[in-house]
Amino acid sequence: MHLDLDAFFAAVEQRDKPSLRGRPVVVGGVGGRGVVATASYEARAYGARSAMSTAEARRRCPSGTAFLGGRFAAYRRTSDVVMSLLREVSPLVEPVSIDEAYVDLAAADGLDLSVDGVTALGNELKARIAAATGGVTGSIGIGTSKLMAKIGSDLQKPDGLVVVAPGRELEVLHPLPVTRLGGVGPATAERLHQVGVKTVGDLAVRSLTDLVALVGKAHGAGLYALARADDDRAVVSDRGVKSVSHEETFERDLTDVAVLGREIDSMATRVGERLRKGAISGRTVTLKVRRYDFTTLTRSQTLPQPTDDARLIATTARRLLIEAGTAGGLRLLGVGVSGLSVYAQGDLFAEGLLDDGGEAEAAAETEPEVPAEVPELPVEKRWWPGQDVRHDELGSGWVWGRGLGRVTVRFEGPRTTPGPVRTLSADDPALQPADPPEWRTSE
DNA sequence: TCTGGGGTCCTAGGACCC
């Protein structure tokens, strides 16, 4: 089974913000260089799409469309609720992303795996998900492989359920455009189109040798199998993390090496925190650079030992920045660590697994994090559209917009009627950022 | 007011080793 939550970020926003229900909502980057992460179905009707620049989406959508930055804590909580429901169906669940997962129904005890049986199961699960999430819906596909389940979940979006009966795989698959297969993006689609392959059926008549010559060894063999619905990929509950990174596109291109160095420090700090939280460390530090003209390059260095130390990550990345150069200005920097192993450096020393020449004890105890100072956020950055807030007198609400020293807040919550709008001073001491609202009814 | 941020996997060349 494959589950895909419908327009997930936008659906959570509409749940928590009653005034947005039934209206176009776009979630994503709200700055000058932002792109759309999710558009609600109402916004899609105007042509807003994922991965489109937010500027383009603003041009297409009517005034009154909500453009919101993301509230990832809220999405994570709702996703966790859904994933738990899936694990009640079967112990073998593979989350693919925050809004998508595979479930191995054959790994569960006592399920009726007939077409009627899994159809009933799918409908029941959809109802349970909507009830537990406060109305977020999902589309489900069920079939004899990951491929068919995923194809199925896509066929009747939103709020769909498609069961592909055993033996019916090719009649479902072959009429579809090749681009519906995972792994066929713009570059592969272009190559396939050039040789007249438009549908999966077209793909299925090409020889393995043809496909390998066209798109390479691994990819060619993969497409050859998928076109025949030949897919025995297992559902894997926990794919280990392979890399941890943080990157940022700046509002304006940066040239000052001192400023860029501080950006590297702050990204290294976040990467280090995440490594330590996951009790992992890595040997290869990678710096990613996107220049003013959008050309992108990476420079990496592999260290003698794995690290989770932000200072070491930062100094390595700073060195790589000098190597990469900053001429013309940079629009993005990214810092990443890969080549991960499960034990953090401190633990290795403590367990005597690594010889550090006897200096570990002192170093492991005191690790100050990279920049000590936490700069005060400028007013434009303190409030962002969609943000949860609380006002001492006016109660809970969310930020609609800000500018010219003012913030506009709508005071409402998941279980209120659409609430009133108030414009307040951006430095109103009674107004504070808040946690995401609780959508579940207390029982 | 063009083009995010988090990832994974594959390919290819050079260094290095046996």
Add this chain to the structure above:
DNA sequence: TCTGGGGTCCTAGGACCC
């Protein structure tokens, strides 16, 4: 007294996914 071959590691880039 040009030239091997296979395997692994490292680096860089590209395609793709959500």
